[in-house]
Each structure stands twice: as C-alpha cells, then as structure tokens.
Amino acid sequence: MTKSESPSLSPAEWEVMKVLWESGPAAARDVFAQMPAEKKWAYKTVKTLLSRLVAKEAVEYDQIGNSYLYRAAVDRDAATRREVRGVIERLVTExxxxLIAHFIEEASLSEDEIQELRRRLDQKERGKG
Amino acid sequence: MTKSESPSLSPAEWEVMKVLWESGPAAARDVFAQMPAEKKWAYKTVKTLLSRLVAKEAVEYDQIGNSYLYRAAVDRDAATRREVRGVIERLVTExxxxLIAHFIEEASLSEDEIQELRRRLDQKERGKG
DNA sequence: GACAAACGACTACGCATGTAATCCAATAGG
DNA sequence: CCTATTGGATTACATGCGTAGTCGTTTGTC
Known part of the structure; x- marks a missing residue:
C-alpha cells in the first residue's frame, strides 16, 4: 500500500477535527461556528487550521459548485490510537x-463506564489465557 | 502559595526527565550516558535540554565544587498527572x-497490573456510592 | 453592470522545539 | 607551566504551531 503515515495533529488541529468528527462534513464557516465558544479564534484561524489539516491529509473536501465541504479523512479511533501510542511512548519507561491509573483517577466516569472498562480489562486478561 | 505553574514538557524534555527520575541526581555527562541508546543525541543536545529544563524550573542542580549535579525538581507523578489532564482536554469532548479503553487496548499489561487497575475502578465506583 | 461581501490562497510573525555548534574558563596530563 | 579536553553558557537555525492578516476572485445586491 502507498499509505503515507499520517502526521500527528497539534492541539489546535484536534479541536477542528473534533468538530468535523462530530458534525460531519461542513463548510469552513460552519466549522468556525461550531467551535467551542471558549476558543475565541478568528474565522481565519480556523481556515488556516483546515488548510493545514488538508495538507496533512487529515481532512479532505468536496467542492460543490463554489462552496467547499470539509470532512475528516482520518478515522477518529485511528487518530486517537496513534495519539495514545504517542503518549505511552513519551511518558512511559517501564x-x-x-499511567492508566492516572487516567482513571483524573477522569470522571459513570458507573456504566466503569463497568465497561472493567469488562475490557477482563477481556484483556482472557486474551492472555 | 507562590507556586508558579510548571510549564509542560516537550517530548525530548520528557526523555531527560525520565533519566533523572530513574537515576537520581547526575552530572550532565551521566545523564547523556544514560539516555536510551536509540536516541542518538549529541551530548550538547542533552545539555541544551537540561538548560531548558532548568529554565522551566523542572530541574535544579547542586554545584559540588566544580561539577554540577542535576536533579528533577518536579515530582514524576505530578508531571504525569498534568500531562494526563492535558491529553484528556485535547482528545476528549464527551x-x-x-480514551481509557484505547490505553487499555494499546498497553501490554500483566495479570497483576490488570488486577490492580480493576481494583482502582472498584475504588472509583465506591467513591461515588 | 458596479460594488460590496465572502471565501479560498498565500503570507506573516513570534515562540517552542529538535538538534546542535561555538566560546570561554577550569582542569588534568605531560 | 603549557596544552588539550571537558563542561557550562550562549548562540544558531530550520520547522511546527498559534494566531491571524492581505490579496484576488467569485458572487450576490441594487
């Protein structure tokens, strides 16, 4: 396969990706409109980020007539996994x-989510027989 | 408290911190010597990183006579927690x-570690009654 | 059809980071 | 004692990133 390794995303780029993942294909203006309010970025900033993401091939667009519809070109799960691996490499020696314990500590988790995670641990355990 | 917010550490800086956390106070040359072999950094690069860490107040040194002994000035757990919070903010919307599931998936965990994490989840659950 | 509003393309700019090299003083070896 | 080495301090330089602004074209408005 001629699959080039997707470069990792900067924090600001992640924000944009989150909007695209959650709101599907959207025009630049709409992405801008859906940015979390506490990010007080100019429209131009969002545009720049979109362009960089296109350059990184993390985002693609369809040109419908005159207007562009941007959409995520990478799977959120895959991007998250890459990031997770990066965090593990960066922070972990042994x-x-x-590290996971820290995440559990810092996260706010519902009982259902705790159940779910427990199930995953069980699975992991069975996986190694 | 006049506690100034510790700035976050870059990946390269983390590598140096890991050596300091694991091998205790050390001279620059020893830190260099203990860098993982696959990081083929020049001694000067390690020196630069140490200086930057001192500037960030993540590392301190004692000057014993002529030679300097560098040591971590931030707690590894605390630094990790900060990083974990950052990762959560960056990657998570809902x-x-x-995210934790991804970590469980990507990590290699012994049965004991799985036990331990399960215990932590239990604790978390009891915490919310 | 002329003008303003929008939008995409390109440019800007300062700080962080990766990755060192140079400069200078102290030290150790001959 | 003079010299080569070594270490800390300072400087370098390309790239990435945060955060936009400018330019030129397309398009909708009267």
Whole structure:
C-alpha cells in the first residue's frame, strides 16, 4: 500500500477535527461556528487550521459548485490510537499501568463506564489465557 | 502559595526527565550516558535540554565544587498527572472512558497490573456510592 | 453592470522545539 | 607551566504551531 503515515495533529488541529468528527462534513464557516465558544479564534484561524489539516491529509473536501465541504479523512479511533501510542511512548519507561491509573483517577466516569472498562480489562486478561 | 505553574514538557524534555527520575541526581555527562541508546543525541543536545529544563524550573542542580549535579525538581507523578489532564482536554469532548479503553487496548499489561487497575475502578465506583 | 461581501490562497510573525555548534574558563596530563 | 579536553553558557537555525492578516476572485445586491 502507498499509505503515507499520517502526521500527528497539534492541539489546535484536534479541536477542528473534533468538530468535523462530530458534525460531519461542513463548510469552513460552519466549522468556525461550531467551535467551542471558549476558543475565541478568528474565522481565519480556523481556515488556516483546515488548510493545514488538508495538507496533512487529515481532512479532505468536496467542492460543490463554489462552496467547499470539509470532512475528516482520518478515522477518529485511528487518530486517537496513534495519539495514545504517542503518549505511552513519551511518558512511559517501564509499565503502562500507572499511567492508566492516572487516567482513571483524573477522569470522571459513570458507573456504566466503569463497568465497561472493567469488562475490557477482563477481556484483556482472557486474551492472555 | 507562590507556586508558579510548571510549564509542560516537550517530548525530548520528557526523555531527560525520565533519566533523572530513574537515576537520581547526575552530572550532565551521566545523564547523556544514560539516555536510551536509540536516541542518538549529541551530548550538547542533552545539555541544551537540561538548560531548558532548568529554565522551566523542572530541574535544579547542586554545584559540588566544580561539577554540577542535576536533579528533577518536579515530582514524576505530578508531571504525569498534568500531562494526563492535558491529553484528556485535547482528545476528549464527551466521555473519557473510550480514551481509557484505547490505553487499555494499546498497553501490554500483566495479570497483576490488570488486577490492580480493576481494583482502582472498584475504588472509583465506591467513591461515588 | 458596479460594488460590496465572502471565501479560498498565500503570507506573516513570534515562540517552542529538535538538534546542535561555538566560546570561554577550569582542569588534568605531560 | 603549557596544552588539550571537558563542561557550562550562549548562540544558531530550520520547522511546527498559534494566531491571524492581505490579496484576488467569485458572487450576490441594487
């Protein structure tokens, strides 16, 4: 496959990706409109980020007549996994479990989510027989 | 408290911190010597990173006679927590549990570690009654 | 059809980062 | 004692990133 490794995304770029992942294909103006309010970015800033994401091939667009519709070109799960691997590489020398423990500590989790995670741990355990 | 917010560490800086956390106070040359072999950094690069870490107040040094002994000035756990919070902010919009699931998936965990994490989830659950 | 509003393309600019090299003083070896 | 080495301090330089602004074209408005 001629699959080039997707470069990682900067924090600001992640914000834009989150909007695209959650609101589907959208015009630049709409992406701008849907940015979390606390990010007080200019429209131009969002445009720049979109262009950079297109350059990184993390975003594609369809030109419908005159207007452009931007959409994520990478899967959110895949991007998250890449990021997770990066975090693990960066922070961990020996064991990863203390790092995960920190995440559990810092996250706010519903009982259902806790159940779900427990299930995943069980699965992981069975996986190694 | 006049506690100034510690700025976050770059990936390269983390590498240096890991050595300091694991090998205690050390001279620059020893830090260099203990860098993971696959990081083929010049000694000067390590020196630069140490200086930047000192500037960031993440590292301090004692000057014993002529030689300098560098040591971590921030707690590894605290630094990790900050980083974890950053990752959560960056990647998460709604729930954090899918992110944690990715970590569980990507990590290699021993059965004991899985046990330990399960215990932490239990604790988290009891915490909310 | 002329003019303003929008939008995409290109440019800007300062700080962080990766990755060192140079400069200078102290030290150790001959 | 003079010299080569070594270490800290300072400087370098390309790239990435945050955060836009300018330019030129397309388009909708009267």
């Amino acid at each position: 064991a990863t479990s203390p | 729930a954090t549990s899918p």
